[in-house]
Amino acid sequence: MFDTLPYDLVKFLMQFVVIVVAGGYVSKYYSSLQKEKEAKQRLIHEFSEIFGQFIALRFKVNVHLYKHDDNEPHYCMMTAQELKRLIIDSYNESCDLLGRYQAIKPLIHVNFNIKSGEIDLLHNKYHRWRRSLRESKPIYQSEQKVNDGEYKVLRSTYLNILKQMKEQS
Secondary structure, three states: OHHHHHHHHHHHHHHHHHHHHHHHHHHHHHHHHHHHHHHHHHHHHHHHHHHHHHHHHHHHHHHHHOOOOOOOOHHHOOOHHHHHHHHHHHHHHHHHHHHHHHHHHHHHHHHOOOOHHHHHHHHHHHHHHHHHHHOOOOOOEOOOOOEOHHHHHHHHHHHHHHHHHHHHO
16 A cells, blocks of 8 residues: 555646646636626627717707707707807717727727728718718708618618627627
């Protein structure tokens, strides 16, 4: 029994080292997968938040740009000075949002397998959005307060990109 003790001890130590090293690698690999998944989730959240803020900005501005009926609530009415201030503030906010989108575009390309054409299309629509504000025009809406075709393209592109991102996270 004692004559195999050194052999058994070496065998035990080797198994222990292999288990610890293998466990360390598995743990490190799992940790890196979790970090990657969390990074993708944060990107999805940021992407959605930017779109949501653009939509809120659109509603906030479009409601004031056309003459309202007498039947509409008075909270929609603004003086010309207030409207000008709203447009300037909204333009500045759209510039900030466009900058945030510009910042996450490369991260989306790196972390997700999405056609760059779709990402760029959304970027171009956001640019047009900003230019509409600069020109005091409604954002993707007709005088009859109906969404135009470009808004529908923008929304479907956003939803398509979001779907792809969620599938890949």
